[in-house]
Structure formats: structure tokens, C-alpha cells
Amino acid sequence: MSRKTVNDLFVHSLSDIYSAEKQLTKALGKLSRAATNEQLSKAFQTHLEETQGQIERIDQVVEKCGLKLKRVKCAAMEGLIEEADELLDEIEKGPVLDAGLIGAAQKVEHYEIAAYGTLCALGKQLGFNDGVKLLQETLQEEKATDQKLTEFAEQVGNPQAKSAS
DSSP states (O other): OOOOSHHHHHHHHHHHHHHHHHHHHHHHHHHHHHOOSHHHHHHHHHHHHHHHHHHHHHHHHHHHHTOOOOOOOOHHHHHHHHHHHHHHHHSOTTHHHHHHHHHHHHHHHHHHHHHHHHHHHHHHHHTOHHHHHHHHHHHHHHHHHHHHHHHHIIIIIHHHHHHHO
């Protein structure tokens, strides 16, 4: 896909994060099942529901801004999910794996925060104000999820993993 204009870049970036969110919906169920800590498992389930809402929000952005998404596969999300899968293959189920899954989930959140921040900035440039409001909602959700993961890691996940070592 040719990206010659800011509009082209916005459409490509929106298409890319749409792909990322779709990929993530498939991975979160697996992470939830792999987590041994009940709170962490529930957190992954909650984020799955939130991610489904974020996909719907992208659909609303497309509609409000009169855009058409392109068929792209988010290579970054594919790589992040692959890294999480490697953890599942290499670490025995338990607190150490839980700590690794928290880290993998935070990598995903940081990627999404960067992507949505960029989309908000580009959308403002293009005058997509209604779309930007929706994207900002998702950006705030991603930041909140990252913060929850940090708190969980510091208070529960990492201490349990350390004592299991």
C-alpha cells in the first residue's frame, strides 16, 4: 500500500492496529488459560472483552471519518504474540510463567499506546475530531491496563515468582 499522504499513513496505521487488536483477541484467551494466578487469568479475560470493544470503536472511527481499512497484517503484534508463545513453550506453568506473561502483556500495551498515540496525532492533523475522541478513549484504556499490569507485577506476580525460584 502506497503511503504518500498523511491520510494514507493514517489509514495504514488504523488498518495495522485493527489487525493487531484482532490478533490479540485470539492470544488473550490462551494467556488467560496459561496463567496460574486467578487474578491474572481474570485480568486477561477482562482485557479480551475490552479489546473486543476497541475493535468496535475502530469500526466507528472508520464510519465517522469516511475511511476504508486496508488488508494488512500487523507484523509487530505477530512478533509480540510469538514471544509470548515462546514463554508458554519454555517455562513451566506457575508463578515464573505468570511473571513472564505479565511482561509480555506489557510489551503489547506499550506497542498499543504508541500506535494509538500516533493515530490521535495524525487524526488531529486531518481534522478527524470525532474519530480522535474515540481513539483517545482506547488510548486511555491501554494506559490504564498497563498501569494495572505494573501494579499487579509489583505487588503479586513478581514476588510470587521470586519465592518460587
